Amino acid sequence: MSELQTETDYEKLKESELFILDMDGTLYLGDDVFEGAVDFIHTLKRTGKQYIYLTNNSSRAGADYIDRLRRLGFPCERENVFTSGMATGLYLQQNFSGKKCCVVGTKAFRAELERYGAQIDDENADVVVVGFDTELVYRELERAVHFLRKGAPFIAANPDWVCPMPHDEVLPDCGSICALLTASTGVKPFYIGKPNRNIVDVIARERGIDNRRICCVGDRLYTDIAVAQNAGTVSVLVLSGETDEKMVRETDRKPSYVLPDVRAISAILEGREA
């Protein structure tokens, strides 16, 4: 196992105060909850760890994820869910307070921004803010192009080109909408979501926890482990999703720890590791 990971003991894992958790491929796959995944959350609670379920999806509200996670049996309060839309709201609050925003995004995305105090004014804006807009209308693009050409900063929630759907279908995601805006204006977006460190930095700042005391857990090297490395946090790659040992052996992006699944994290935190 040591050739796959960078740490030789579990101290950094045990000392982490906040666990940022990927969901699909890490805690469940579709509607199938992995064995021990719900217990893992209870272990985090029992051992005094904070935890956040994190998603790059900026089309839906945090509340949608609370409902879904609870339905699957996971303990979840409002403070346990974070979307890239919420991170964008928090980023705007921390860096563009009082500025007016022109938004390309769903109603849910707009509401999340407003919850963090953003002033949305699509007619007279200082900043252009883009999310995964599944309700996109041409007029929004027109306005965004207008303000970007006038020099407004271009902030975008998540860089994903596509959102995977059942039956091997995909939807054009935030990254593709931004690519269109970049093609029209020459302006490139500043992304908040994974693999960019901003999504971790805004959480760390809000919680008052040093990045080195945060552990990101996920099944993808290029998002979950990349965001951890970009933000300087501890990382756990779980092999319950899309990455196998061969992929870990071949990557330069070695996680702090590689474990079969989140059950193995429970065992370590409870001092039952083999």
Ligand SMILES: [Mg+2]
């Ligand atoms: Mg995943």
